[in-house]
Amino acid sequence: MEHLIEKTIRKEKIFSGKVINVYVEEVELPNGKTSKREVVKHPGAVAVIPVTSEGKLVLVRQYRKALERVLVEIPAGKLEKGEEPLATARRELEEETGYVARSIRHLVSFYTSPGFADELIHLYVAEGLTKLEESASLDDDEFVDLLEVTLEEALVMLEKQEIYDAKTAYALQYLQLQKALKK
Amino acid sequence: MEHLIEKTIRKEKIFSGKVINVYVEEVELPNGKTSKREVVKHPGAVAVIPVTSEGKLVLVRQYRKALERVLVEIPAGKLEKGEEPLATARRELEEETGYVARSIRHLVSFYTSPGFADELIHLYVAEGLTKLEESASLDDDEFVDLLEVTLEEALVMLEKQEIYDAKTAYALQYLQLQKALKK
Numbered sequence: 491m492e493h494l495i496e497k498t499i500r501k502e503k504i505f506s507g508k509v510i511n512v513y514v515e516e517v518e519l520p521n522g523k524t525s526k527r528e529v530v531k532h533p534g535a536v537a538v539i540p541v542t543s544e545g546k547l548v549l550v551r552q553y554r555k556a557l558e559r560v561l562v563e564i565p566a567g568k569l570e571k572g573e574e575p576l577a578t579a580r581r582e583l584e585e586e587t588g589y590v591a592r593s594i595r596h597l598v599s600f601y602t603s604p605g606f607a608d609e610l611i612h613l614y615v616a617e618g619l620t621k622l623e624e625s626a627s628l629d630d631d632e633f634v635d636l637l638e639v640t641l642e643e644a645l646v647m648l649e650k651q652e653i654y655d656a657k658t659a660y661a662l663q664y665l666q667l668q669k670a671l672k673k
Numbered sequence: 674m675e676h677l678i679e680k681t682i683r684k685e686k687i688f689s690g691k692v693i694n695v696y697v698e699e700v701e702l703p704n705g706k707t708s709k710r711e712v713v714k715h716p717g718a719v720a721v722i723p724v725t726s727e728g729k730l731v732l733v734r735q736y737r738k739a740l741e742r743v744l745v746e747i748p749a750g751k752l753e754k755g756e757e758p759l760a761t762a763r764r765e766l767e768e769e770t771g772y773v774a775r776s777i778r779h780l781v782s783f784y785t786s787p788g789f790a791d792e793l794i795h796l797y798v799a800e801g802l803t804k805l806e807e808s809a810s811l812d813d814d815e816f817v818d819l820l821e822v823t824l825e826e827a828l829v830m831l832e833k834q835e836i837y838d839a840k841t842a843y844a845l846q847y848l849q850l851q852k853a854l855k856k
Contacts, residue, residue: 491743494736494816504688505695507711510789512688512695517738525814527738528690530713532789553677554787555700555710560674561787568788598831600839602785603792604737604744605751606693606715611839631708633677648781656783656794656839663846670853 493520496527509533509568510607532609536579537566537657539597539664540589540616547644547665548587548619549658551635562637562647563658566611575599575612581626583616586634588625592618597664602656611657615664641665676703679710692716692751693790715792719762720749720840722780722847723772723799730827730848731770731802732841734818745820745830746841749794758782758795764809766799769817771808775801780847785839794840798847824848 496517505512511531519525540548551562567582569575576594584590599612628634639647644662647653653662679700688695694714702708723731734745750765752758759777767773782795811817822830827845830836836845 491734491736494734494743494818496736496738505711507697508709510695510711510713512713514690515738519814520816523813526691528688528693529739530693530695530790531739532786535788551674551677553674553679554784555679555698556712556714556789556791557784557787560677561784563787566788598842599834599837600842601737601740601744601837602839603715603790604740604746604838605718605749606739606792607713607786607790608739609786609789630706631702633703635677651782654782654784655787656785656843659781659783660839660843660846663843663850667846667850667853670850 495520496525499524528606530607530609532607533571534569534575534610534612535566536569536575536582536612536614537564537661538579538583538594538614538616539564539661540583540587540591540619541665542619542638546638546640547661548589549637549639549644550586551637552633561654562652563655564661566657576614579612579614579616584622585626585628587636588622589616589619590622591616592620598660613657613660641669678703679708682707711789713790713792715790716754717752717758717793717795718749719752719758719765719795719797720747720844721762721766721777721797721799722747722844723766723770723774723802724848725802725821729821729823730844731772732820732822732827733769734820735816744837745835746838747844749840759797762795762797762799767805768809768811770819771805772799772802773805774799775803796840796843824852
């Protein structure tokens with residue numbers, strides 16, 4: 491793969507944030523010419539597909555400042571420093587939905603935006619859900635509404651662009667595939 | 674949804690790049706407190722699932738500087754200013770693979786990283802592919818290898834983390850779902 495690799499000549503840190511860091515890198519291209527790459531570094535995240543015993547999907551409605559709009563998504567959250575993704579998944583599920591899962595299983599991991607960012611999302615399916623009477627609470631800058639919907643209802647939300655993000659679109663397709671395979 | 678919305682108090686532009694712009698916004702939270710949001714603005718992109726007449730998937734292998742590694746992905750590219758996503762899809766398919774499609778159809782659009790970026794990807798399926806003898810060429814800072822693989826071969830690449838991004842994982846699941854529905 492040597493003929494594809496871009497070597498870093500110079501790397502400048504542009505921004506150091508709470509969540510992201512931003513770099514501009516000057517690279518040597520495979521043909522010897524140079525170019526610049528803008529790179530966002532992110533700690534990584536988990537997302538959980540919570541399926542209730544009635545086969546409903548537990549979703550969160552929240553405001554996304556980057557989009558200036560409200561989206562409906564599967565529960566998700568950033569990895570804390572040194573935290574195992576599975577532990578983050580259990581924590582975020584509990585904090586955002588008040589559910590704990592008997593079974594939580596890794597499905598797939600993927601980079602969300604390899605063109606400019608290194609955010610890696612680890613996706614889990616949570617089943618055997620039990621609602622806690624008293625659950626861990628959200629971060630103090632997080633505000634969400636909870637929804638429990640059927641797959642058909644979620645697909646209508648996708649059509650209406652209330653569901654409008656990669657991890658949740660993947661989750662809906664996963665549930666469709668499971669359903670098709672059962673038939 | 675008023676009870677979820679974060680109002681911008683102050684917005685600072687941190688970085689103005691070729692591809693991305695970065696802002697830090699001070700917001701008023703629904704409870705009246707304030708917080709900061711780091712926001713990456715991106716022009717948006719398209720991705721295309723190219724399916725050959727033999728049912729193979731056309732993939733590109735390329736180096737991703739943000740990840741410092743080579744990934745295998747479905748063809749994709751940024752929207753040019755004022756360009757319709759469908760035109761971008763046809764252009765990127767031709768530039769990256771040398772194929773033109775008889776049929777190219779919008780499947781879904783999704784934000785890739787709503788937690789910190791506004792990148793929206795429009796995903797298409799391209800069928801009825803014909804290889805051009807002389808095709809449009811890649812951007813002069815783009816270097817890719819082409820692969821034509823079966824779904825089964827692509828799933829092995831997903832297992833090995835050579836395929837490791839959201840849009841391509843979605844594409845593989847889409848093909849699995851189509852196959853399951855045909856049975």
